[in-house]
Amino acid sequence: MVTIAFDHLYRYDELTKALHSLAEQYPLLMTVESVGTSFEGRDIWLVTVTNSATGPHNEKPAIWADANIHSAEHTGSLAALYLINKLVTQYGNDPKVTRAIDTRTFYVMPRVNPDGAELAIADTPQLLRSSVRPWPRTDEQPxxxxxxxxxxxxxxxxxxxxxxxxxxxxxxxxxxxxxxxxxxxxxxxxxxxxxxxxxxxxxxxxxxxxxxRRSLDLNRQFPAGWRVHGEQLGAGPFPLSEPETRTLAEALTARPNVCCYFAHHTFSAVILRPFDDRPDSDFPTVDVKTYDALGRKGTEITGYKHLGVYDHFRYDPKDVITGGADTWVYDHLGIFGWTTEFWSPLPHAGITDxxxxxxxxxxxxxxxxxxxxxxxxxxxxxxxxxxxxxxxxxxxxxxxxxxxxxxxxFNPPDNLLEAEVAPHADWQIFCALATPRLVLRDILVERIGDGSWRVRVVVANDGWLPTNVTQRSIDKKIATGVEATVTLEDGSRLVTGQPMIDLGQLAGRSRATTMISDFGGTESDATPDLGVAEWIVSAAANTPIAVEIVHPRAGAIRTTITLA
Ligand SMILES: [Zn+2]
Incomplete structure (x- = not known):
């Protein structure tokens, strides 16, 4: 029985061992794989947590958490490990965890920058910002x-x-x-x-x-709003030029089921959201509202304030910080992204205002x-x-x-680590349960003539977010719709139409806010969360037909219908 301790910061070997031990102990719930290597050749681990018995990880809506892109911010790494450990150990015990792992997938990259993190925690430490690769100069300066x-x-x-x-x-x-x-x-x-x-x-x-010499800042490397080093310190020669950021971006974009993204950093005891470089007024209104609804829950669970970076978290009022991961995932991937800055000694010392x-x-x-x-x-x-x-x-x-x-x-004292990171796993599980999810609502088969059938398949989004997740992903044509496809056996044929029907996006329950929000009752709730795919099929009675309904972010449904 593996027991993971949350009372100290982890070096790379210990973290690696912990991840593999958990994966060995919970093979049905968790895998760990190397998705790339760092500048110095360390494996960059990606953990996938889901119940493999309820479907493959890539056919369930997902959240992503990563940590330690900055070298000395090991608390974020421990929080990632805490999330993994909570998920696998509480499966079957905690109803929310069980539901989350049965219906969703968690991708966790606990240490994006293992080289820099290892130096920061070495016997003879070095507190470098991020990557160990010397840049822009390799020679030594006085x-x-x-x-x-x-x-x-x-x-x-x-x-x-x-x-x-x-x-x-x-x-x-x-x-x-x-x-x-x-x-x-x-x-x-x-x-x-x-x-x-x-x-x-x-x-x-x-x-x-x-x-x-090592002035790269890997969290200034992401493509949205990227600016040259002279404008944005640490940006590197071009976006995603470094093996660590490239690995992260390739692994994340290869998983289009990710709906929410969490970057773990330290410190400030705050949950930050985009934009880095534009005010909230540049967001689609619905996305600000959704961000803040999820963020309010983050504050409620963790005690950390939830703030937009541009309006509330700028070091220089005349400048902005660009190239961060959270703005990139919102801007280019159309998903919700946050940066959690774990820990601050100030409130512990009684400094709150x-x-x-x-x-x-x-x-x-x-x-x-x-x-x-x-x-x-x-x-x-x-x-x-x-x-x-x-x-x-x-x-x-x-x-x-x-x-x-x-x-x-940069990090809490060891005895405060677990209490600091624990609530954040709960918030992330909450956000996972908010993701959109396709469920089969009904199958209606009606005989309309000799050998002709009307087949209707009703699908629902039983998640809180819409299948598009953000309005941004519609505005920028990032999101594709719910696609329903029928496959017929030889001897059967469609009377009209096409095998694949695009049902568009299905709303989630996030559309409901308060009973008095729609003055005059001019709008009603209706059924924007439901989609109906209809085919007219010519086939012999008792012929099976296969129907598949998929959405990249909301999962997949496969069913076989017998015409009778
Ligand atoms: Zn950081």
Missing amino acids: GLVEHDIDGNGRILSMRVIDPNGPWKISEHDARLLVAREPDDFGDGPYFRLLYEGWIRDYDGVNLGLAPE YHLIDWFANHPVEHDLQLLAYSDNELGGAGFANWEPFDHPQLGSIEIGGWDLMRFW
Whole structure:
């Protein structure tokens, strides 16, 4: 019996073993396959969860979740593993999980960027942003290079006494550095604050930061709105140029049954939705409403706010971020996509009224003290390392310490991991159950003459979303309709019409909002969720005819009808 622990961040080998162990234990519910390899040659795993006894994975509506495209965001990876584990272990126990696996498919790519993730969690870690491939330059540049120089397994900060330093010790807590005021003069001490590392080609004076050799950001690589590196840092030479993003995009687009997409990131404790580069007014209205209806449920279940990026989550009001996966899946694939930024220490420290982005540039010192107190009292000091003297080979006597980015800001402390990720699996299962699904409603056979039959097959969408999922997929001609096809034996023939009938799109229950939304009752609910395929067949009595009804996003129905 495999037991998966959610009390620590996983290295690649342990994650790989966990996925394969679960797949061995639950062979009817889960498979794991390599769908590509990373720059350094690691397999990129894709897990498929569905009940294989109720039909193949690609003939059921699906959701997709992926994680760790950014190197240091392992909590997202653990959340992906949590979702997989919850699905297979709760099948047969939890009615919603059981229903979801019987009727839907879950595709999970727990680690999109295994190379960068492995470095961020190595014994001697490196906190690089994303891919390990050097780009745009491969040569080494002079300047400060991030490195765990004291070998304690953490990348922290160096504080260096300097009469012209912009930092001073807080009067409230000697560990805390605060910005020096314009009228602060005298002996200080004043400090320069640098990330932990060493200086390549040090000239004894300049501490310039070496340009990041690995400046690719794989989540700026997706085709929708892609812009060159000079406009969008990290974008790479062209969209999907990297093996990791190419693998993701090929695997996702090869699964046209995916209706909802979730990218796991850290941090901010927020669920983000498109657009990255346009206001909500550029959406079809119905898509904003649907996004927010599903997002409200996300907030209810997880406590995370649900926000549109352009209107609520921009680092620079005059600029946008482009090339993210969530906007790409909405814009080009016509499905709903979200980016979940797991975890924030702020609410845990009692800081609840803050602006998600502006806070980092400016906040009262009381907030820093609250965060320190939280680390001291609740986490045994794990969030902030006390300054320790260190004899730096180039800078001489300095101190190393400060906030632990990896274990306090980018990821929760180990003991909080499971509680942080668990509710998100419930929200994703909720969204899976919202996807459109074709069900056979009725078969009506009527004899209309000697050897002639009217065959009517009634199909329903019993999901909440319409079969097209988004209005976008209709506007951009991405969605095809429900197609009903009859296959006749030799000796039978269609009297009129074609074997294949396009029934268009079937509505879902998302059309119903409140009883008083349609003033005057001019619209009624009617039956937009039903489709009827009708054929007139000439055949001998008791002849079987085969009918297939399929929609790429809403599944497939196959049935044989006997004319009688
Ligand atoms: Zn991220």
